[in-house]
Amino acid sequence: MIPLEWYLGLSAALFCIGIFAVLSRRNAIGILMGIELMLNAANINLVALARYMHPHILTGQVFAIFIMTVAAAEAAVGLAIVISVYRNAEHINIDKITTMKW
Amino acid sequence: MPTITLQQFMFGAIALVILGSAILVATLRNIFHCLLFLALSFLGVAGVYLLLSADFLAAVQVLVYIGAITVLMMFALMMTHRVMTTDISQSLTQWWLAPLPIALGIFAVLFRVYVRHGGQALVDTKHHAVPTTGIIGQALLTRYMLPFELASILLLVAMVGAIILAKEDKSDDPA
Structure with a gap:
């Protein structure tokens, strides 16, 4: 049997790698990739805790499905914004996108 | 328990795949390779769900x-790859290691909380492996009816919004 802490540790590590990717990437699509990693880490947490605390009630899995829905919507809208930015600015380098910066 | 069971070995292998490919996603220069390793990482997470006997998930x-x-990301990359290919660094030019202490600090906090408070929640999960698809479907259509419908509206709004945002605006094009 796998201890619950292993899942939680894996999820924490994945979340922090996602944070690192979000903070260090210059390409906007790379940032979206980091966000997906973080959402996956949250899902692992939900499913593992649901499995170990209430194995017969699947609330955690249902919640994970809703997170996947939101992640899909977020990816679609985020990539549409990236493409729109690319069309206007000819690049997606977030260092140089300063139009809304005061 | 000093011996490692098959389940634990599988978990270790899958965790290695997930974390290794996630680190490559965060550090590789070629963004296409990043995307492929991201897919590998997603596959590893699917393996973790299988270990947790969440077959539908x-x-x-x-x-x-x-x-x-x-x-979807592959399409977006192909539409924007002209200026962001391998010859340009994909990470921040200076200070690209600066997020590392932030990430490590958050990891330390999370890990400490988990190790201290996670141990009480153990249930013997050996005998509860049942197919989950029917149960989840029933839950979605009875207890979670409202969130389910809201999620469908969210998807519709996101779809329309993405089309509008990404559509080429031809009305005020001078050419």
């Missing part, structure tokens, strides 16, 4: 993340 993970989100 594992299938959905493969369908939605690998089948939809990765392909």
